[in-house]
Amino acid sequence: MNALVVSALLCALVTAGTWLASVLSKEHSWVDRIWSIAPIAYVWIFAAGDGFSPRLVLMASLVTLWGIRLTFNFARKGGYRPGLGEDYRWAILRGRMPGWAFALFNIGFISIYQNLLILGFTLPAFTASASPQPLGAWDVALAVVFLAFLTGETIADEQQWRFHRWKDGERAAGRSPQPGFLQTGLFRVSRHPNFFFEQAQWWVFYGFAVVATGVWLHWTVLGAVLLTVLFIGSTVFTESISRSRYPAYDDYRRRTSMLVPWFPRHPRTAAAEVDAA
DSSP: OOHHHHHHHHHHHHHHHHHHHHHHHSOOOHHHHHTTTHHHHHHHHHHHHTTSOHHHHHHHHHHHHHHHHHHHHHHHTTTTSTTTOSOHHHHHHHHHSOHHHHHHHIIIIIIIIHHHHHHHTTTHHHHHHTOOOOOOHHHHHHHHHHHHHHHHHHHHHHHHHHHHHHHHHHHHTTOOOSSSSOOSGGGGTOSOHHHHHHHHHHHHHHHHHHHHHSOSOOGGGHHHHHHHHHHHHHHHHHHHHHHHHOTTHHHHHHHSOSSSOOOOOOHHHHHHHHHHO
16 A cells, blocks of 8 residues: 555544544644654655655654754653643643634644644655655765754753753742743843754754755655744734733743744844834
């Protein structure tokens, strides 16, 4: 059976399973729980369909490393524990929507759309599998860049993990943690460096399809595009919550790049730009 068909059937089963689990458990982060696992399965299916060619094995190995790291990070935050793993943003969104509207949102966006997106950003492996072009220096270069972005995301998540552990310790001691949000390390040059590195890895993954075919634009770029759109929307929603919680967050926004790591602006420069606007 065609590897794309097998992956699509698996995606349909996972979609149905995550939606049913959300209805039965009243938790809506089941797609989050498989986010780092399903791509590994899809890419290895494409590798098997290509006879485990060197390029597809390399691509599948990189995605496996990505998935192991993300699974570990999600697990240590309690993501797989019943009653503790739901994304806090879903509870906030439920409070802003009628019950019937959130039910439609759950099946349409959380379950169907996100599962299709997960399959979508692995599809460059399908494009690459159709090319007879042998593994070359550009593939190695892309692998190095992918691993660099993976390292960046690992560092950002570790910094965030330690910060939240410190906040928990402050609260346990009866103190109010100040500052209330992370502004140091990689978070000094980007408000969401982990989001940036996550998206960057999947754009690099699409690069393997470009190298394999010698053609810049394939329909399988849609996965990386839609992932970026999702992250931008998620970032805007997350920041609206942070701004409501922390009065100082607006100053942080003015001086710090949202996604792409960049030199922080001087407070006076940021304030002048706001006045000019």
